[in-house]
Amino acid sequence: MKKASIKDVALKAEVSTALVSYVMNNKHINRISKETAERVRQAAKELNYRPNKIAQSLKSNKTNTIALLVADISNPFASQIARIIEDETSKRGYAVLIGSSDENPEKLQQLIEVFLNRQVDGFIIIPVINSENSIKELIKTKIPVVLIDRYFNDVQVPVITTNNYGISYQSIEYLIKTGKKNIGILVYDVELAHLKERIKGYRRALEDRGLPFRDENIKFINEKNIQAEVEKAMDELLKSNNNSIDAIFFTTNKLAIAGLKNIVKRDIKIPQEIAILTFDESEAFEVFNPPLTYIKQPLQEISKESVEILMQIIENKNLNHKPRVFNSKLMIRQST
Template sequence: MEKKVSITDIARKVGVSVALVSYVMNGREKEKRVGKETVKKIRRAAEELNYQPNQIARSLRLGSTKTIGLVVADIANPFFGQFARIVEDEAFKAGYTVVFGSSDEDDIKSAFVLDTLLNRQVDGLIVIPSEGTVKQINGLVRKKKPFVLFDRYFKEVNCNHIILDNYKGTNIATRYLVEKGHRKIALVAYKTSLVHMTERIRGYTEALKEAGIDHTKYLAEIKFSHSYKDFENSFRAFFNKHSDIEALICANNGLSINSLYYIRQNCIRIPGDIDFIGFDGGEPFDLYSTPLSFVRQPIEEMGREVVKLLTDLMNGSTKVSHIMLDPELVIREIRNC
């Protein structure tokens, strides 16, 4: 077995002290006023010897692993995939590596992922909490581990979070469809107690109430499942019962994509048979043959803000921030070119 190269080997090759090599390999050469030529020799020797630093020992010495844990709720949802990419880019700029995990909207798996990340000694966490994980989040508060909740939060836990104004998102979408003259407006959402979804349902129902329209008849609350077949069965039953639907709003990106797939498979025309407003947009919307309207989340800003907030916490900030950002209704009409 090949012997692991140590800083002692580098020191012996260059002819300097072990302490001097340690300063350079830990980025402290300016602080310790190590000469530029000596730094070059040490780094060249480290490369020639194929030196690999002991990250565990380095982390123990510095009290930091320079890693962030990110727990997403459903990695199959394109919105969360895009968010993860932004977080990774922003974390890299701040000098951190991101370790990912997906709870798959399951509280048991969420506990496993969180424990795994904590055991890896991540410096902080960004968590998109699943239903039934309030005790896990309270546990992070008790441990005093720096963390930020994203997309969802629990009203009973006072902690840092960054969310969308979810009420406003569906409210402006519903109002727009009412102004177009629609009365039979459906919303497809997930059946959950999580606040982001209940607020989107509330935004829809309040807009219909204000317009004097029945706010319960065309509301479809579907149980979360990774299986399109499960979605299709629930959605078909809803559509068969309410074949007079004039417009459809989807409460998140995954529901939007599944709904569009069902609509295409069943030769339902957008527009023509129904109007459609999705949530989050993204590439699947651009690939559809008809321009599709959607509620846009400021995901780039959200990603930047969540990493900035977490790095502030990891650097010692004790301020608790509740940040809510505004959605935008993006209307895309058919144009004759």
């Protein structure tokens, strides 16, 4: 049986071959009536027509695929970002190839090379510590790159991020207004700008409210040994009656999960004995009682903007490298 061509679909649907191409590739779809688009799709279905993607890529010099590289796919932040980006790119006729670097810069470099060989049209990346050089080398290939959440001040590419400093300041200020005066903070011991901004917001809020910034109240956690490091940090924060920690700010959801396990084990009552504030959501929080006060990041906006910016670059539109900053929101619940 002869394989159906785009001309066959156009004849059956009584439209031009160009219009068939637009419909099948989800292009200019807002200019085509729903009835016409449906007639084209129905004709293609009846004829069992499939566009020749290899021929299309040779003609357009595009593969209609993008690479999404996340730092840790097991993190709910990354998995939700991936789901939204996949939905958004699909609407534009693109497929997403997803890789997780597992917070390993060497693995990130390997994934970049793999996807370059797959000739993707662009990269959306949540980078890891010590990956600046990999990102810079990728930029030299002239392939479009957008960074999400994390960024490097000396890497000149579009960045989609949130108001890490401002929301941390606001959240600590809220804790102080509720009467908390000795607030601990747990943060990864890494040189990442977005985490530094969270620390700065924490520190400035204390200073502006006339409370001392105590070095012993900030605990840096080795991300390769989270549970043991958090156990040690919680021991140091809570063992001394003189320290009298009355609130803890976990700067990531993974740190919060590890910290909450420790608090439960110690049978510490929340919020009566200690208030808890965490960055980001997690399904694990849903089974915790009382419900946790947390900082909600605008994942929909971040994801959609990253796709929009990448598509503009792919289409050769000039863009500046000024970061796009979206506002997170403090969700006040019963743990504070």
